[in-house]
Amino acid sequence: MEMQQVHRSHLLKKFQCLMEGITHQGNPTLLRKIYTDLYITEGGRGGVNEEHEVRQIERASWREAACDRPIKCNDIFKPLYPQHKSFKTVLTKGVAGIGKTVSVQKFILDWAEGEANQDVHFIFPLPFRELNLMKEKTISLVDLIKHFFSDIRDPSVFTSSQHRIMFIFDGLDECRLPLDFRSNPKCCDVTESVPVDVLLTNLIKGNLLPSALLWITTRPAAASQIPCKCVNQVTEIRGFNDPHKEEYFRKKLSDESLASRIITHLKSSRSLYIMCHIPVFCWIAATVVERTSDESGSGEMPRTLTQMYTHFLIIQVSLKNSKYTEQEERDEEMIFKLAKLAFQQLEKGNLIFYEEDLRECGIDVTAASVYSGVCTLIFREESGLYQGKVFSFVHLSIQEFLAALYVFLCFSNRERNMPEQQQTSQLSALFRATTLHDLHKTAVDLAIQRKKGHLDLFLRFILGLSLESNQSLLRHLLPQTSSQSQSSEQTVQLVKEKIRNQNKSDRINLFYCLNELNQHAVVEHIDRSSGTLSVVMLLPGEWKTGEFKFETREEYLDEFDLQKYIKTPEMDQTELLSPDEVLQKLMPSDVFKSSKSAIMQFCPLTEKSCSYLAADLTSHSSSLRQLQLMNNHLQDSGVELLCSALCHPNCKLEKLQLDNCPLTEKSCSYLASVLTSHSSSLTQLQLTRTYWEETPDWEECLEWATKSPLVTLSSSAGCHPDCKRWELRLQDYDLTEEICSCLLFALTSHTSTLSGERLWIMGEGERLCSALSHPNCRLEKLTLDNCPLTEKSCSDLASVLTSHSASLTQLELRNNKLQDSEVGLLCSALCHPNCKLEKLQLYGILTEKSCSCLASVLTSHSSSLTQLQLSYSHLQDSGVELLCSALCHPNCTLEKLQLVRCPLTEKSCSYLTSVLTSHSSSLTQLELTVKELMGLDGHLTQKSCSYAMSILTSFSSDLTPLELIDNDVQDSGLKLLCSALCHPNCTLEKLQLNHCPLTEKSCSYLASVLTSHSSSLTELQLRKNYLQESGVELLCSALCHPNCTLSKLQ
Template identity: 40%
Template sequence: MFHVKSPTSGALCRLFAANKKLPEHQEESSWKQKCERVTEGSDEPGSRTLLNRIYTELYIKEGQSEEDIFKTSPDEDKDQHKDKVKAIRVVLTKGVAGAGKTFSVLKFTLDWAGGSENQDVHVVLLLSFRELNLIRDEQHSLLTLLRVFYPTFQKLPTEKLAVWKLLFIFDGLDESRFSLDFSSSQLLSEVTQRSSVQVLLTSLIKGNLLPSDLVWITSRPAAANQIPPSCVHRVTEVQGFTDSQKEDYFRRRFSDEELSSRIISHIKTSRSLHIMCGIPVICWITATVLENMLSTEQRGELPKTMTDMYSHFLELLLKLGRLALEHLEKGDIMFYQEDLEQAGLDVSEASVFSGVCTEIFRRECVIFQKPVYCFVHLSVQEFLAAVYMFHCFSSRNVEVMRNFLGGDCRGLSLENFLERVMKKSLSSENGHLDLFVRFLHGLSVETIINLKEMNSNGVSPDRTINIFHCLMEMKDLSVYQQVQNLLKSENRSEELSEIQCSALAYMLLMSEEVLEELDLQKYKTSPRGRLRLIPAVRNCRKFRLSESLYEAVSSALKSNPSHLTELDLSQKFLSDYGVKVLSSGLESPNCRLEVLRSVLCSCWRFFVFDL
C-alpha cells in the first residue's frame, strides 16, 4: 500500500520503547516525527505525509481489525468452555504484496505507542526479516539479539523480559533468506542461551522461549506455509480494499474533489482495473499515473489495463528487468549488492538511483548501514521481468529463454513461447508467476485463440482462472460477453468451453450476490470445464460435491464470510484423505454449514461434527 522508510529499524522501535518507560531516550520527538510521517511508493524529499491523514481501513478476513487480532471474537467465546479459554498467542497474517500488511503492523504499533489500544502489552518489538537476514550467520541469545536492534536494551535487567508482556512482530516472512526448521529438537528456553537466529525464532514461535508472550508474523501467502498450523492460533488475511474503501482512498489522497471523482469514474469503466485496485499499492500506482495524465491534459486514451498502466509508469530498463526475472523465479524480492552486480548493475552509478528509477527501485540502508535493494512493489518486479523476457524472445536470446523454460528454445514461435510460459506459470503451486505471465500476454496481444483453447489438464481450478485474466489483460472481452449473453438467454443448451467456464467462475466469484446453489451438473460442459467452475463455491450457499475437489470446498468453509450452508456428498464415497481435508473446513469457526448429506463409509467413524 505504502512505503515506510525503515519502519522496523532500531529508530522506530526505540520510540515505542521510550513511550513505554524503557531506559531514557533523548530523541523521542525525532523518532515520533519519523514514524508519524510516511511515504507512498517512493521516498523522495518532501513526499512524506501524516499516516493518520492517508490511512484507509482495510478488509481483514476473520472479521478482525488490526487492533484486536489477539482477542477472541464473541462467536469463539461461545464455542469455548469457561474453564478452557483458548489463548491466542501466535497470529499469522497473510496477504498478497501491497495488500497492506506492513501498514497494518505500523498502525497497530502507532496506536499502541499512543496509548489508545492494547495497553496490556508492555513492549512491542518490531523486527523485519530483511534485517534479520543480515545477521543470519551469527550466534545470538534473545537478549543480545534485542540489544543489536534496540540499543535501549543495553542497560535493561534480564529479569524484566520474564515479567513484562511482550509482543514480537516479525514482518515479511516472504523476505526471509533462511529456513525455519520446526521439526528440530534444538530449542531454547532461556533468554541468555546463544544459538542461531533460526533457532531463536522457532523457539519463540513454538513457545519454548517466553511462552506467555505474543508473536505476530506477516507473510505473502506463498511463504506462509513455513509456519506449521500447529504453531499458529489464528490466521488472518489482509485482503486489501473493498469497493467503498477504494473510493475512500482516492478521496483521501486528493484534496481536489473533481480530480478524485474523475479517477474513480475512470477505474469503474475497466472491470479488470477496478478489481485490481483492491490491492492498495495498485491504487497508488493508478492514482500516480492518472493524476499526471489528467493534470497535464495529455491526449490519448487513459489506460484501462494493468499493462497499459505500468507502461505509462515505467521505462524499459532491461538490466533491472534481468534482475527482476532471475529473482522472481527464485521467489526473492529483496536484493543485496552481489545480486545487482550479477545482473550487470553498477551500484556506484548514480543514474541507477536518480530520476524515474527512484520511483521503481529503491536503496534502503538498514542495520549496520549495509544496503538492501528492492522494487517499490512486487508487481513492478513482475512487470519488468515480463518486459525483459519479451525482449529476450524478440532478440532471440536463447540462453535466457532456456534457463527459464528449459529444453530447446530455438525457433520458437510467439504462440509456442507464450504457451510454454503459461504452462510454467500454471505448474507453480503458489502462483508466484501469475502476474508476470499476465503482463507478458499484455505485451504481446497476438495469441488470443491459442489461449482460449489451452489444455489445463492437471491444473487446479483456482490456477486456471489466470488464463481468463490474461485474456482480460489483452483487452479481449469476447469470452466475458459470451458468458453474459448465455446467462441472459433462456436457451442454455450451448456447451460451455473450458475458458468460458473460467470466465463464469470468475463472474460468480466476483458477484455481490451470493449464489443460492452451485450444481456443476446443470452446466453443459466437459469434465475439465466443470473443474474450472469450482472456485465459485466460495460465493454460494449450497454445493453438491461430485468431484474429488476437497481442498476447494474446505477453503470455502473456512472463508469469512462463509456462505456455504448445505453440502451434498451423497453421490460420492469419500477417501480418508477427503474426510481429513473436509474436516479441517468443518471444524473452522467460520463454518456455517447447516446440512451435510453423505453416504456412510468407514472413514467417517473417526469424525463427529456438531452441525
C-alpha cells in the same frame, strides 16, 4: 518510566510517516492522513496455499462478507469471544502488497501515541528481511535488541515480570534463516549467545520469554513454516474492500473530481478493479492516473494491466532523470538490467534479493539508489546491524511486468540481447521462439503447466506488450526496440481454444489475457454431436466464468435475443465487444441460424450489423421471419443494405420493426422500394414513434408504394388479393396535408384490403372521413389518440359511422377533451341503423352529463356495441346510475365494461351490484383493476368492502387484480372481502394490502382464504404492515396447507 518514553518516541518518529511504494526515496506522508482501514478476518489454518496470489485475491473477492468475522487491526490479540483467553502468538497472512507491513506500522503508531494496547510496555518490530543480514551471527536476545534499539540498555526489560513485551516479526516469507523447530537447541536465557535462527525458534516455541506476545506476518505460501501448536490465532488481511478503495483514492488524490473519475474508471474494468484489493496497486494506479490526466480531464486512462504498468515504468524513469541529471547510464540499459534481475529472481521464486544478485545483472550497487523508484532500496545507514542492504521490487506484479519485458526485449533484439545460459531453465523455451505467435504459444503453455498460477500475470504482460499501443509507449524509453506488432488474431484464437479445454481458474486468467489483447471475453463453441451451442464468458459483475448451453432443436430456437449475449457499457466499458462485433461472432452459430425471430432492440446496433444481417437474409439457409431493430441508429447506409436484402429472392422475412429508429428521406425511399418489390416477402413494417431526422417526402414515398400492383398503403395497408395482407403502422406522427393525401389515396384504392391500425391525425379530418366512407375503404379500426378533436371533427366522424359503406367496427378516442355536445353527436350516430361499431373507447373523456347520452345508446335496439371502455373517467354517482340502469335494459347487448381507475363510491358500487345480479343484463366482464371501490374520502369503508364482495362473487366479474393500498379496511371490511375470495365464482388472483393496518384477526381471515380449496389467489402483497408474530404464524401455517395456491408473497 523514562526508558519506555524514549522507546515510544523512537518508534513514533520511525513509524509516523508512510513511504508509499518506496522506503528511501519520495515524499513522506503522515500515516494518519493516508491510512485506510484494511479488511482483516479470521484466517483459519488450512493447508498451504501455493496458488498465485492474484488468484487468491480473486477467490477472496467471491466470498460473502457475511460469512467472515472482521477484526480491527488493534484487536488481533484480543479474544474473539468473551469466554476465550487472550492470544499469545498471532500469525497474520496476506498476499504481497496487501497491507501487512502498513498494518504493523499502524499498530505500533497507535501504541506509541498511547491510543491502543497500553497493557503492553515494550514493542520490538524485527523485520525478517533485516534479520536475514545476521544469518551468520551468534548473539543473545538482549544484545540483538540493543543493536536494533539503542535506547534499550537495561536487561531488566526482559527479566522483570512487570514488563509485558511484544515482538513483531514482519515478512516470514522473506526469511532466509533456517527455522528448524525440530533440531534447533533449546534456549531459555535471554543473555545466552546463539545463532539468530535459534533465538527465533525458541521465542516462537515459548522457551524464551514465555510470557512475551508474538505477531508474525507472512504471505500465505510461507505460513506453514510455523508449527500449528505454536500459533494461537491466525488472521488474514484481505486488503481493501470496495468502500475502502474509494476512501483511499479520495484521501490520496487531493482533486475530488479526479478521484471520482479514477474510481469510475477502475470499476469499469474488472482486471484493474480486482487488483485494487491490494493497497500497493491502488498507489500505483493513483500515481499513474495523477500523471496521465491533464487539467481538462480528457487524458486517456490506462485500460489494461499492461498499459498501467507501462505508464508506471515511464513515470518512475522520468522521476529518476529529474533527480539524477548527471547519470551516464542510458534509460534503456538501466531498464534492461532491472528487467533481467526481475526475470532471474522470478525464476528462483525470490521477492527479496541482495547485493550479489544485483551484481549478477550488471547493476552498480554503489549507485543502487538511482533505481529505487522502481526497485525499493531497504537501506539503513545507522550504526549496529543496519549497515546491510536488502532490495525488492515495490510489488510482485511489478517484478512480473519487468520479467515479461525482459523476455520481450530479448525477442525484439535477439542478436544483441539473447541470454547465453538459459538451457537449464524451464522458461528457456521462451528464448527459442522465432515468431511472435511462437512466443505467445510457448508462454501460454508454460503458464497453463504451472497449475498454481505462478505465471498468470507474467503471461498477461507478455501478451499485452505485443500490442503496438503499448510498444509505442515503450519506444520513448527504448528507442532501439523493433516493432513486434504482428497480427494477434492467431494468438486470440489460440487463447480461445485453450479456454474451452481448461478448468475454471485457468479459464479466468485466459479471459484476462484476451482483455490484454483488447478482445472481448466471449468464447463460443458449437458441438454438432450434441446439438448445442456453448457460450463461455466472464459473467458481468462477477469474478467467475459461466458456460451457457443453448439447444439447437427447433422448438427452443424460435427467438434469438441479442441482449442475452452482450454487456452494456454501464456494466463494463473496457472489457466490451461492441454489439456489432458480438452479433458478427454469433451469426455463424446455430443459435442464430435456426432462429425464426431475432430481437435486437436497445443494443445499440449500427450500420455494420446491417451488413451482417443482409448477408444472412439473402442466404438459402436463413430461417428469419421476424426482425426487431427498434431503438437502433442504422443510418441510411444500414437501411439501404437491409432493404436491398429484403428485395432478394432468398429473403423470407415477413415482419420488420424499426420503431424509434431515426430515419431520413433517403431511408424512406429505400423502404418504399421494398414495398413495391415483386420479390419481397414483407407483410408487416412497423415504424412506431420513429424520429425523422429530416422531413421525409412522404408523398413521393407513399405514392411509390400505392402505385404498386402488389401493395396498397395506409395506416394498416392491404395488398393485392394474391398476397398476404400486411400492416404499416404510422403511430404518433403529425400527419400533414401531403401525407393525408397519400393515405386517402391508399384508403380509396380498389385493391385495398385494409383491416386498420392507428393514426394520429392533425387536421385533414374531413378528407379522412370522406375516405373512410368510400366504398373501397375497408378500414375497420381507427385510433385517434390525443387529437384536438372539435365539434366539426365529431360531426365528420358521425357521418362515417352512419354511412352504409363504412367498415369501421372499432373506434378509439383516448385522451381527447370532448365536450358533452360532441359526445352527443357520436352517440346519435351509434344509434343509427347503419352503424356497425362494436367496440368504443372513450378513455379519460366521459363526464356525468355524457352518461345520459351513452345510456340512450345502450338501450337502443339498433346499437351494435358489445364492448365499452370508460376508464379514467369521473362519472359521479348519477352517471354510474344512468349507465347501470341502461345495462339492465332488455335491448342492451353490452358484454364488457371497463371502468379502470374510475373513482367509485359506495353508491356507485350498489348500482354495479344491481347490474351483476340482474337477469336481463348481458354483461359478462367487468374490469375494476385498481382503486375504484373507494369511499368519498378516498379510502375504503366497510360498506365499500361489502359492495366489492358482491362484485367478486358475481359470475360475470372479470376482476383479477385488486389494489387496496393505504386503506383502513378494518377487520370487518377485510372479513367481507376474504369471504368473497373463498366464493367459487371469485377469480381474483392478485390482492394488494400494502400499508393497511392489519391485525391478528385480519391475518386469520387471510389464512382462511389461503387454505380454501376454491380460492384463486396466487399473489398477496402485505408490505408496510406491522404484523404481530402471532399473525405471521397464522399466515405461515396457511402457506403450508395443501390447498394453498399462493406463489408470491411480499
